[in-house]
Amino acid sequence: QVRLVESGGGLVQTGGSLRLSCVASGYKFSINTMGWFRQVPGKQRELVALITRGGSTNYSNSVKGRFTISGDNAVNTVYLQMNSLKPEDTAVYYCRMYGPSDYWGQGTQVTVSS
Numbered sequence: 001q002v003r004l005v006e007s008g009g010g011l012v013q014t015g016g017s018l019r020l021s022c023v024a025s026g027y028k029f030s031i032n033t034m035g036w037f038r039q040v041p042g043k044q045r046e047l048v049a050l051i052t053r054g055g056s057t058n059y060s061n062s063v064k065g066r067f068t069i070s071g072d073n074a075v076n077t078v079y080l081q082m083n084s085l086k087p088e089d090t091a092v093y094y095c096r097m098y099g100p101s102d103y104w105g106q107g108t109q110v111t112v113s114s
Helices: none
Strands: 003-005 012-013 020-027 031-041 047-054 057-059 069-071 079-084 089-099 103-105 108-113
Touching: 003 089, 020 031, 020 089, 020 108, 031 069, 031 079, 047 069, 047 079, 057 069
Parallel strands: 012 108
Antiparallel strands: 003 020, 020 079, 031 047, 031 089, 047 057, 069 079, 089 103, 089 108
């Protein structure tokens, strides 16, 4: 059973940094792409960043230059380094794995205070 477990969320002041982690387990297929998404109440879940197995990355315009997605295949983990955080970054952040099906983690709350 595929499992994605996020961690690293919390409360931080404007301008601060957080590093999210997503550990994947239970899969028996090759992962092509993983990503981070976020959602605030009443709004659709939106893409934050993607990373492919080859290391190519893609970011939403709202986080470009502030966030960095990376992966460590040795420990089946994808990271999201978030710098220069703004109150509008406040959301639940979800890890997503693209595979034979669509896999999501349970989410981790990030709150940026002004």
